[in-house]
Amino acid sequence: MPEFKGRVAFITGAAHGQGRATALAFAREGADIAAFDVARPLGYPGYAMGSSDDLQSLAEACRQTGVDCLTFAGDVRDDTAVSQAVEATAARFGRIDVLFNNAGICGYGLAHELTEEAWDSMLDINLKGAWMVARRIIPLMMQQRSGVIINNSSVAGLRGMGRLSHYAASKWGLTGLTKSWAIELAPFGIRVNSIHPTGVNTPMNDGLAALEGLTPRQIAERSAGNLLPVPWIEPEDVAHAVLYLASDRARYMTGAPLVLDAGLLSR
Numbered sequence: 001m002p003e004f005k006g007r008v009a010f011i012t013g014a015a016h017g018q019g020r021a022t023a024l025a026f027a028r029e030g031a032d033i034a035a036f037d038v039a040r041p042l043g044y045p046g047y048a049m050g051s052s053d054d055l056q057s058l059a060e061a062c063r064q065t066g067v068d069c070l071t072f073a074g075d076v077r078d079d080t081a082v083s084q085a086v087e088a089t090a091a092r093f094g095r096i097d098v099l100f101n102n103a104g105i106c107g108y109g110l111a112h113e114l115t116e117e118a119w120d121s122m123l124d125i126n127l128k129g130a131w132m133v134a135r136r137i138i139p140l141m142m143q144q145r146s147g148v149i150i151n152n153s154s155v156a157g158l159r160g161m162g163r164l165s166h167y168a169a170s171k172w173g174l175t176g177l178t179k180s181w182a183i184e185l186a187p188f189g190i191r192v193n194s195i196h197p198t199g200v201n202t203p204m205n206d207g208l209a210a211l212e213g214l215t216p217r218q219i220a221e222r223s224a225g226n227l228l229p230v231p232w233i234e235p236e237d238v239a240h241a242v243l244y245l246a247s248d249r250a251r252y253m254t255g256a257p258l259v260l261d262a263g264l265l266s267r
């Protein structure tokens with residue numbers, strides 16, 4: 001029997017990249033999916049976001065595996081959109097077992113040159129957005145007395161990174177949220193963990209490279225941090241880690257950072 005049959009995964013930033021790969025991996029393991037994504041261009045950071053077409057094709061791919069998939073075009077900063085999506089998911093499936101807080105943006109800039117728009121967008125989407133979604137799902141998980149929240153941080157949530165201070169601040173923030181929510185929610189049987197990928201081969205990486213006038217491989221070579229001889233990892237590597245953390249095999253993991261860094265943080 002598929003490992004997540006009868007369970008429901010709510011995934012933000014699901015239209016492409018790591019969110020999409022994770023949604024598909026959950027679907028293949030029998031979970032019904034709620035796929036939430038802004039699905040429209042954003043002024044900052046200036047590279048392509050997911051689209052409604054991406055959400056539609058994800059839903060079709062999930063349904064082909066035999067599960068149900070709801071899609072929601074909304075911004076994690078918008079409480080009305082988030083609340084409606086959570087309510088519709090609970091109404092359809094009766095429960096939410098997994099929240100993958102994955103929606104996020106990235107952008108380069110020296111601290112003294114960042115605009116307020118860049119700072120606010122980064123912190124509001126990457127950090128506040130994770131809380132905006134979790135606070136609407138946690139009460140349901142408390143009623144169930146079960147649930148797993150996984151926050152997609154980054155290696156930048158465990159180290160400093162030049163020209164990425166606003167990004168690193170948002171990702172360190174997620175590390176703090178993870179550990180604090182783990183304390184609050186353990187009595188309700190809810191586990192909370194974070195993942196910390198090195199560079200991942202997604203539209204984010206392609207978009208950032210284009211903004212810098214480089215190829216994705218040149219960007220990877222510029223950071224040159226991985227110990228293992230790979231420029232980046234694949235979205236499916238992240239999906240494997242998320243499914244592990246969401247599974248009963250990780251039943252005693254909470255408040256933990258799971259590092260997917262190809263060795264980068266060992267330097």
Ligand SMILES: NC(=O)c1ccc[n+]([C@@H]2O[C@H](COP(=O)([O-])OP(=O)(O)OC[C@H]3O[C@@H](n4cnc5c(N)ncnc54)[C@H](O)[C@@H]3O)[C@@H](O)[C@H]2O)c1
Binds near residue numbers: 019038049154
């Ligand atoms: N790509 C990397 O190298 C890398 C490395 C470590 C961590 N991460 C983190 O992983 C997560 C996923 O990144 P990715 O590489 O798949 O990026 P991506 O840009 O390919 O996908 C991100 C998705 O999030 C959506 N999104 C962005 N802002 C949103 C908002 N305000 N509300 C709802 N949805 C929104 C986008 O539309 C897009 O579909 C991000 O949090 C990112 O910071 C990325």
